[in-house]
Amino acid sequence: MCMGIAMAWSELPAGLIERHALERRAHDRGGEREVRFLYRDRSPRLPIWRDGRLQIVRWGNRDGRSRFLPGTGWTWQATIEEGAWRNLDAQPVDIPANLALERGVWFRVTQGLRGLLVPDEHGAAVVYVICEPASHYYRVMTRSSRMPLLIEERI
Amino acid sequence: MIEYETAVGHLDADCFYVSAERVRDAFLRDKPVGVLGNQGACVIAKSYEMKAAGVATGVPIWEALVKCPDGIYVKRDFRWYEVLSRAMLELMRVVSPQVEYYSIDEFFFQASVPRGGSFQKLAESIRDLIWERVKVPVTVGIARTRTLAKLISDAAKPFGALAVLDREAETKLLADRPVTEITGIAGRRAKRLAVWNIATCLDLARADRRLVRSLLTASGETLWWELNGDPAQPIHTQRPAHKALSRGGSFGETTDDPTVLHAWLVRNLERLIEELEYHAVLAGRLTVWVSYKNGQVGVGQTSLTVPSDRFDMLLDAARPCLRNAWVPRVAATRMHLIAEHLTPRAEAPLGLFDRPDPRLETLARVKRAVNARHGRFVLRSAATLPLASIYKDVANGYDICDVRGKICF
Ligand SMILES: [Mg+2]
Numbered sequence: 075m076c077m078g079i080a081m082a083w084s085e086l087p088a089g090l091i092e093r094h095a096l097e098r099r100a101h102d103r104g105g106e107r108e109v110r111f112l113y114r115d116r117s118p119r120l121p122i123w124r125d126g127r128l129q130i131v132r133w134g135n136r137d138g139r140s141r142f143l144p145g146t147g148w149t150w151q152a153t154i155e156e157g158a159w160r161n162l163d164a165q166p167v168d169i170p171a172n173l174a175l176e177r178g179v180w181f182r183v184t185q186g187l188r189g190l191l192v193p194d195e196h197g198a199a200v201v202y203v204i205c206e207p208a209s210h211y212y213r214v215m216t217r218s219s220r221m222p223l224l225i226e227e228r229i
Numbered sequence: 230m231i232e233y234e235t236a237v238g239h240l241d242a243d244c245f246y247v248s249a250e251r252v253r254d255a256f257l258r259d260k261p262v263g264v265l266g267n268q269g270a271c272v273i274a275k276s277y278e279m280k281a282a283g284v285a286t287g288v289p290i291w292e293a294l295v296k297c298p299d300g301i302y303v304k305r306d307f308r309w310y311e312v313l314s315r316a317m318l319e320l321m322r323v324v325s326p327q328v329e330y331y332s333i334d335e336f337f338f339q340a341s342v343p344r345g346g347s348f349q350k351l352a353e354s355i356r357d358l359i360w361e362r363v364k365v366p367v368t369v370g371i372a373r374t375r376t377l378a379k380l381i382s383d384a385a386k387p388f389g390a391l392a393v394l395d396r397e398a399e400t401k402l403l404a405d406r407p408v409t410e411i412t413g414i415a416g417r418r419a420k421r422l423a424v425w426n427i428a429t430c431l432d433l434a435r436a437d438r439r440l441v442r443s444l445l446t447a448s449g450e451t452l453w454w455e456l457n458g459d460p461a462q463p464i465h466t467q468r469p470a471h472k473a474l475s476r477g478g479s480f481g482e483t484t485d486d487p488t489v490l491h492a493w494l495v496r497n498l499e500r501l502i503e504e505l506e507y508h509a510v511l512a513g514r515l516t517v518w519v520s521y522k523n524g525q526v527g528v529g530q531t532s533l534t535v536p537s538d539r540f541d542m543l544l545d546a547a548r549p550c551l552r553n554a555w556v557p558r559v560a561a562t563r564m565h566l567i568a569e570h571l572t573p574r575a576e577a578p579l580g581l582f583d584r585p586d587p588r589l590e591t592l593a594r595v596k597r598a599v600n601a602r603h604g605r606f607v608l609r610s611a612a613t614l615p616l617a618s619i620y621k622d623v624a625n626g627y628d629i630c631d632v633r634g635k636i637c638f
Binding site for chain 2: 082103104105106172173178179180181182184209210211212213214215216229
């Protein structure tokens, strides 16, 4: 289902780090600094590419800030294809990531994850991670039955 | 004419699968990395950073997570590892006239330097050459024999280069290493030696040769000669003919479903037949080996009346073997299918009642041709349908045993 991602500190613009106080999400792994965006964080956020720029937006609607958006952080690809998001002005976005996290397992991601960006009733951007049924390998590795849709790769 | 001195070298890549991943992915450098095998269930290789956290090779991933929560897990890719393995092999064949392709990341070779030259410098230059050209860190050991060379390279890891040819240094090295560091001495053999107070490699080298032979048979005596600097094991530049061929492995997820077990049997058989065909041999005996989660092991074995490499005949023989190896209602974890009593196809006797069936021979040929052209397993038995998710993953289409020509697994 993907409970978080990590991005190398060096790949995030300094302005973005400051504006969103990403310092508190920083960790060290093998001597390299990274920013972890975790769903369990008190304010879950994800980076997205939008209009050629990197932005940080709300991840899902766990806190119920929106009254009509689903109260999770994920959506099935099949749900999107069925048209469930059609009237919500949703658009596909890319979520850049170097690593993704599932049930304690950090695994390498080369480009990132696919996401769906929707505005809430106040016009604020909210992103959902798009999922698909887990592959055999993914299920064995993470014991999870769904996996994130990755950009130009499948594990 | 220049005179040469020769010795035996052993080259071993450092945490090879992880190093191979780092060749194409700089992000993984210096970080704790584990390569997963068995469909994602186990750590089959770990970086030194992950090793430092206490993760051992072969442990299940959930165990590794506890010890190394920051570890990064990647999927194994034997096609890529083979590319780097062969690149190393090619370089080794340039630097040495005799090279043994021992395993995917280990080579034994004849080391030679002009009389008075330095084996130490040679070891360093080979290590540096592989690093420069292939970007894989390796350790090189050079000594009077294979067994000594391997002990030395194990001791010099990682990214080491060490030549030990003087007797004093050799003795010190042997005294420092427990006898279990020698390949082939573990468990029961080590216990037998312990009774005679043989604990270090030096103890073994100094023990009475006849005693060693009585404790460890002829193969143990060979090690004794080797430890004493007498090269008793040659460098095999060609792989000797196989005595047995086998295919199999872990299921990733356990299963007690006989249909799924049968599907694995068929998958392993189709892989085994590829091997029989490649080596142009026929199987005279089949063994099915299944291990279970509760520790039980089931074995079924049969001799074929006529040696064969044909799918229908081998499957008819393998099915009753699986029935014998099957423990109902117990979760199975892995299976191996082993072919023995191999006869070269060209020498196979034709039985009176088993003239080749042209229809089935044609079918086998078509299957081979389609798969050669469109990809391995594109055309396969419908009995494998319960394993659709295994076939969907291209990484499962190529395994360590598919890397041909090496001496050991
Ligand atoms: Mg190695």
